[in-house]
Amino acid sequence: MADDDDDEDLPPEDYDEPAAFDPQDAGEPMTGQFLTPLIMQNVDGTTFILHEPLVYRRVCGEIITVPKGFDHDLASVPWLFRRVFPRSGLYNDAAVVHDWLYETRKIGPHVIYRAEADAVFLEAMKALGCGWLTRTLIYRAVRVGGWIVWNRRRMNAER
Numbered sequence: 560m561a562d563d564d565d566d567e568d569l570p571p572e573d574y575d576e577p578a579a580f581d582p583q584d585a586g587e588p589m590t591g592q593f594l595t596p597l598i599m600q601n602v603d604g605t606t607f608i609l610h611e612p613l614v615y616r617r618v619c620g621e622i623i624t625v626p627k628g629f630d631h632d633l634a635s636v637p638w639l640f641r642r643v644f645p646r647s648g649l650y651n652d653a654a655v656v657h658d659w660l661y662e663t664r665k666i667g668p669h670v671i672y673r674a675e676a677d678a679v680f681l682e683a684m685k686a687l688g689c690g691w692l693t694r695t696l697i698y699r700a701v702r703v704g705g706w707i708v709w710n711r712r713r714m715n716a717e718r
Contacts, residue, residue, distance in 0.1 A: 590618060590686045591685070593616075593686065594614040595613055595614045597655060599655075602630070606632060608630050609629045609630075609631075609655070612625060612626050613655055615683055618682060621666055623666055625655055625656060629662075631654070631655050635654075635708065649687055649688060649693075650693070653684045654680070657680040660679060660680075661676055662712060673706065674702075677705060680697075681694055684697065
């Protein structure tokens with residue numbers, strides 16, 4: 560007959576560690592996370608320069624690092640829509656990451672398509688606490704008009 564205390568005979572490496580809490584198991588949606596604050600300087604009213612790297616961890620665990628010195632324009636909102644969505648807002652950090660992805664077309668070593676860059680923008684806006692309507696409208700606008708900037712940057716890179 561086996562004794563209930565047989566576990567005491569097992570070496571320590573055979574014991575299972577308690578499982579870490581996984582929000583997906585609890586039915587909670589996963590979000591990305593900005594690991595550093597956005598520290599930038601306004602150069603001329605439309606151009607900004609990062610004073611420190613901006614680091615974002617995606618839901619999938621990938622890390623995106625926008626380097627110190629990167630110049631960007633925050634959110635590229637057409638003037639017609641700026642009353643509703645100003646160039647600067649709760650989505651600033653996400654807009655900088657998005658600009659970086661459009662500029663480099665890479666996450667780490669792998670090349671990305673515009674759709675993935677736009678999806679990261681949507682994910683990062685959610686991580687910042689942007690409301691569903693705001694992030695959805697901005698994302699849809701980027702999907703409709705972002706090809707202009709994407710292609711312009713590609714042509715500039717080829718020169």
